[in-house]
Structure formats: structure tokens, C-alpha cells
Amino acid sequence: ETGVTQTPRHLVMGMTNKKSLKCEQHLGHNAMYWYKQSAKKPLELMFVYNFKEQTENNSVPSRFSPECPNSSHLFLHLHTLQPEDSALYLCASSRDRGVLSGNTIYFGEGSWLTVV
Amino acid sequence: QQQVKQSPQSLIVQKGGISIINCAYENTAFDYFPWYQQFPGKGPALLIAIRPDVSEKKEGRFTISFNKSAKQFSLHIMDSQPGDSATYFCAASYARQLTFGSGTQLTVLP
Numbered sequence: 601e602t603g604v605t606q607t608p609r610h611l612v613m614g615m616t617n618k619k620s621l622k623c624e625q626h627l628g629h630n631a632m633y634w635y636k637q638s639a640k641k642p643l644e645l646m647f648v649y650n651f652k653e654q655t656e657n658n659s660v661p662s663r664f665s666p667e668c669p670n671s672s673h674l675f676l677h678l679h680t681l682q683p684e685d686s687a688l689y690l691c692a693s694s695r696d697r698g699v700l701s702g703n704t705i706y707f708g709e710g711s712w713l714t715v716v
Numbered sequence: 717q718q719q720v721k722q723s724p725q726s727l728i729v730q731k732g733g734i735s736i737i738n739c740a741y742e743n744t745a746f747d748y749f750p751w752y753q754q755f756p757g758k759g760p761a762l763l764i765a766i767r768p769d770v771s772e773k774k775e776g777r778f779t780i781s782f783n784k785s786a787k788q789f790s791l792h793i794m795d796s797q798p799g800d801s802a803t804y805f806c807a808a809s810y811a812r813q814l815t816f817g818s819g820t821q822l823t824v825l826p
Contacts, residue, residue, distance in 0.1 A: 640725070656813075709757065709758050
């Protein structure tokens, strides 16, 4: 248990569906992240939020829409996805934005998304 | 320049053997090099990390060796155990952002 909880753990959706992934952290952290993990590829940073404000969007298509209502919750809204978007979506948090010695990123267990 | 190249893609080691995973980078501005361990069905977890002013860091059976001039760093797992079977990711940080390697799937045979 890392203190970062993601739901649902598995999601199958059609290309015309709208669904959301939810992340909650119980660590008192100020920064939250969405990563995409595809088979045999490096983890890709998608979005970064610091104190509820989006600080980074790594050229993610608009069919992925993040929402951060407070420092403990992060959502990823999904709309008209493509089959190539099927992947493991990982939420993470850290005390402060970014990675430095002593500012560890803690990952959730991920949400497996399959787009059919 | 932001890439971190990791090898091998998969590794099979006998119990008690040494597992070695290598990573190489180009960007000399990277200032922090963590390794993450990911078990099936779990998210990655920080295993060990090193800063570029240190050539080696050891924590239990895990050692990072860092060669700044060659822009390479590696993870050594001594006395590898079946419980070490997982995917290992190297990473490098610049401007407070992590760049991950593509991962190495380690299998330790009993």
C-alpha cells in the first residue's frame, strides 16, 4: 500500500464512450501526476499538478482531460479514445513538484484501460 | 537528448547469481538517477537512487554504479532471489522531471 489509490483497476470502453479514472492520495502531498505505461516502452509523463494547478501537459491529446479538484484527488476524463490508447495509466504523487533527492514519487497500482 | 537507454530488455538469472542492468544517457544536465522496481499488478516503487557526484551507492544487495564520464549507470543485484523477479526501470531527472528507461524484466530462477 503506497498511499495512492486508483479506481477502477480495470476498464474496458468503446471508442465512443466517456469514462473517468480516479486517483486519491493519503500522503499529504502537494503534487500529483498521470503517467501512461505501454508494453516495452518507457513510462510517459502526461500531466503534472502542483497545489491543484496544472503545471505540465506533455502534448497529450485533448481526448484525455485531467481534473484536480484538490491536492488529494486527481481525475483523468476519457473521451473518444483510440485502441492505441490501451495501456496502464498510473497516478503518482510527491511532496513537491518534480523529482529531487528526498522528494520521492509514489505510484498507485494503476488502471488498466482497454479501448475496443 | 532526454532519452535514457536501458538494457537488456529481459534478463534471466539463477538464484544466488548477480543481476546487472545497464542504462546510458546523453543529457549531462541530469542530476538525479533513481531506479524503480515494479512487480506485476503494482505500480513502480523507488528502489535506490544516486546523484552524479557519487560513483557508487549500496543498499543491502542492491548497488548502483555510476560512470559520469561514460554517461552510464547500472544496477547490480547481488545474491539474486526469486522474490527479486520484477521489472526494473532506470530513470534520470532534469529540471525536476523524470525520464524513464524502457524497463528490464528480471526473472530469477529458483
